[in-house]
Each structure stands twice: as structure tokens, then as C-alpha cells.
Amino acid sequence: MKTIDFSLEASYSNDSSYFMKDTLKTTATINIAHLGVVYRTQEALRDINCIIQPGRLTGIFGPNGAGKSTLMKAMLGLVPLNSGTVLYQGKPLMQQRSKVAYVPQRSQIDWTYPATVWDVVMMGRVKKTGWLRSFSAVSRQLTKNALERVGMIEYAERPIGQLSGGQQQRVFLARALVQQADIFCFDEPLVGIDQKTQAVIFEVFQELTAAGKIVLVVNHDLGESITHFDDLILLNCELIATGSRQQVLTEQNLHRAYSGKVMYYSDAA
Ligand code: ADP
Ligand code: MG
Numbered sequence: 001m002k003t004i005d006f007s008l009e010a011s012y013s014n015d016s017s018y019f020m021k022d023t024l025k026t027t028a029t030i031n032i033a034h035l036g037v038v039y040r041t042q043e044a045l046r047d048i049n050c051i052i053q054p055g056r057l058t059g060i061f062g063p064n065g066a067g068k069s070t071l072m073k074a075m076l077g078l079v080p081l082n083s084g085t086v087l088y089q090g091k092p093l094m095q096q097r098s099k100v101a102y103v104p105q106r107s108q109i110d111w112t113y114p115a116t117v118w119d120v121v122m123m124g125r126v127k128k129t130g131w132l133r134s135f136s137a138v139s140r141q142l143t144k145n146a147l148e149r150v151g152m153i154e155y156a157e158r159p160i161g162q163l164s165g166g167q168q169q170r171v172f173l174a175r176a177l178v179q180q181a182d183i184f185c186f187d188e189p190l191v192g193i194d195q196k197t198q199a200v201i202f203e204v205f206q207e208l209t210a211a212g213k214i215v216l217v218v219n220h221d222l223g224e225s226i227t228h229f230d231d232l233i234l235l236n237c238e239l240i241a242t243g244s245r246q247q248v249l250t251e252q253n254l255h256r257a258y259s260g261k262v263m264y265y266s267d268a269a
Contacts, residue, residue, distance in 0.1 A: 028089045028182070029053055030075070030214060035084035037067070037074050043237065044070045048084070050233050050242040052216060054182075057209050057228060060218045062235035063258050068218045069105060071235065072185050076102055088183065098128070101176035105187040105218075106169065111161045117171050118156040121146055124175035139178070146174035150200055166197030173204060183214040190219055202228050222254075 030052040037045040045067040052058050060068045073079045075086045077094030086093045093100070101124070115123070125139040147153040150170040155163065160171060169189055176184055189201055205228070208215050219225070226232075232248040234240040234257050241253040 028214075030093060030183070030216075031085075031087045032075065033085050033087075035071070035074060035086065036082040037070050037079055038082040039070075039079075045074065045235075046238050048235070048239050050239060052214055052233075053231065054214045055209050055212050056215075056230035057205050058214070058216050058231040058233065059226070059229040060216065060233045060235065061220060061222070061226075061257075062240070064220065066235045066257070067237055068220070068235060069187050071233070072102070072187055072216065072218055076100060076185065093183075099182045100185060101179040101181035101183070102185045103172045103176050103187065103189060106165065106191065108187075109168075109172075111168070113160065115160055116156065117147070117152060117158050117160055117163070118143065120160050120171055121175045121178055124178040128179050142178045142180075143174070146177040147171075149177065149204065150174045151196070164194070165191075166193035169193050170197055170200060173201060177204070181213070183216070184208055185216045187218045188220070189217060190221060190225060198225065 032048055032050050032052070035045060035048040036043070048071065060071055062068055070079060074081055075093060076097065088096055088099070121143045122135070122139060125135075125142065129136070129139065144153065147156060150173050152167060152170050152174060155167065155171075160168060163171065173186075173189070176186070190198060193201075202225075205215050205217070209230070217229070219229075226245070226249075229245050231243065232245055233242045234248050234253055236257045236259075240257040241248045241250075
């Protein structure tokens with residue numbers, strides 16, 4: 001199986017030990033304390049407290065309008081906090097945005113933007129290195145590796161708007177990979193995609209967590225895919241529960257989050 005090259009050196013080396021050398025040496029966590037968000041008059045999140053661990057696939061779950069996207073955006077400083085703090089390695093996460101790769105919900109992306117698959121992934125490097133250095137040989141190699149990893153290299157010259165939903169999601173996954181981030185945030189990456197894309201996405205998440213990265217994924221599907229997650233944050237404006245999948249997926253928690261109306265994969269925990 002192909003793995004991802006996270007380090008610059010790795011793009012010039014076939015030595016797979018480079019892959020592990022880039023793993024995080026500290027057990028860096030994200031600590032969310034008393035986080036609240038208010039949109040105009042509507043309270044979207046109230047007093048959220050949780051810890052996100054590296055090396056574990058963490059899902060943010062809850063019904064429509066529960067505040068899942070808001071939590072991710074608030075963590076990254078994309079919507080203002082009404083209260084609380086979000087720390088990474090003890091410092092405000094929003095001051096460390098270069099360590100984060102964020103893929104928003106597909107519905108929030110302008111798919112008419114006239115860019116090729118290759119350009120969309122290379123633009124991930126601009127954020128990492130700035131314009132001047134972003135078109136280096138290293139960036140090109142990382143872009144090629146990432147597109148190969150997600151099975152999209154043969155589409156490199158296609159306009160992004162011409163792809164299927166699943167293909168677009170894989171391109172954005174590649175764009176996240178080239179950023180060589182420590183923290184990966186995906187908002188609803190599993191919506192409107194095919195089986196092959198779902199398999200690729202979970203394989204890559206597995207590689208990222210195995211390399212000690214923080215991988216945070218908004219999802220709302222309580223079907224079989226939930227079994228891929230190690231830890232869950234279950235929301236409905238308030239924090240309903242957080243911890244391991246087994247701890248969170250109790251009938252009582254699900255009924256509290258979904259107001260009693262819930263169908264879920266019965267072996268999920
Ligand atoms: P989820 O991602 O769980 O579906 P969101 O975080 O998108 O939920 O939204 C949480 C609540 O905040 C919803 O009631 C939504 O209508 C509201 N909301 C989200 N974004 C905005 C905004 N920009 N302005 C006002 N209200 C918003
Ligand atoms: Mg959302």
C-alpha cells in the first residue's frame with residue numbers, strides 16, 4: 001500500500017523510514033474549554049469542553065443544525081467565539097493556523113472556479129510556503145504524490161468543476177495532504193461520495209492517525225461508517241458526550257442528542 005510523504009525530504013527519498021521520522025514527538029492535544037458561539041441572537045454552541053487527541057480519528061456528530069460546522073470554524077478562528085478558549089500545545093490554536101489543513105463542506109466551495117485538479121492541489125502549497133516558494137520542485141513532487149495517493153493523478157489537467165462529488169472530495173483530500181499539517185479538519189467529507197472515495201478517505205485518515213496527526217471529521221451519518229472513528233464529540237448546541245466511541249454511543253446519549261428520533265447502526269459501539 002502506498003503511504004503519504006509528509007516530510008520534504010521524503011519526496012526525494014524512497015526510504016520509507018522518513019515517513020515515521022515526521023511523526024509528532026509530543027502528545028499534543030487540542031483543549032477546548034467553555035467554548036460558546038452566538039450568531040446575532042441565536043446561540044449555536046454553549047459551554048463546550050473537550051480534548052482532541054492526536055493519533056485517534058475523532059468525529060463530531062449530532063443532528064442538522066447542532067453546531068458541528070460552527071465548532072470546527074470556531075476552533076480555527078473562522079467565526080468569533082462568544083466565550084472560551086481553544087489551545088493546541090498550550091497556545092491558542094487560531095494563532096497556529098499554518099499547522100492546520102481545513103477542508104470545508106463541499107457546498108461551501110465554488111465549483112465554477114476555473115482551476116484544474118493540479119492547480120487546486122498546488123494552491124494548498126501556497127498557504128504552506130507563500131507564493132514565491134510554492135511552485136518549487138518539492139511542491140510539485142508533493143502534489144504528484146498526493147494525487148497518486150488519492151487515485152486522481154490521471155485527472156490532473158481536468159477542470160475541478162467537471163468531476164463527480166467523490167472525485168472532488170479526493171482532490172481536496174490531496175490538497176490537505178500537501179500542506180504537511182499536524183492537524184487535519186474535514187467538514188462532512190463523506191456526503192455525496194461513492195464507495196471507492198469513502199474507502200480512500202478512511203485509508204488516508206488511518207495513515208494520518210498512525211503518523212500521530214490530529215484528524216477531526218464532522219459527520220452526521222450514524223451508519224456503519226461510524227465504526228471507523230476512535231473518539232466522538234456528540235453535540236446538540238451543548239456537548240452531549242465526548243470520549244471513546246464506546247463511551248459516547250449509548251442509547252441515552254443518542255436519544256438526548258437526537259431528541260428521541262434516531263436510527264443507528266446497532267453494532268456501532
Ligand atoms: P451543523 O453543521 O451541525 O448542521 P451549523 O454549525 O451549521 O450546524 O449551525 C448551527 C446553528 O447555527 C444552526 O441553527 C444554523 O442555522 C446557525 N448558523 C450557522 N451559521 C450561521 C450564520 N453564519 N449566521 C447565523 N446563524 C448561523
Ligand atoms: Mg454543518
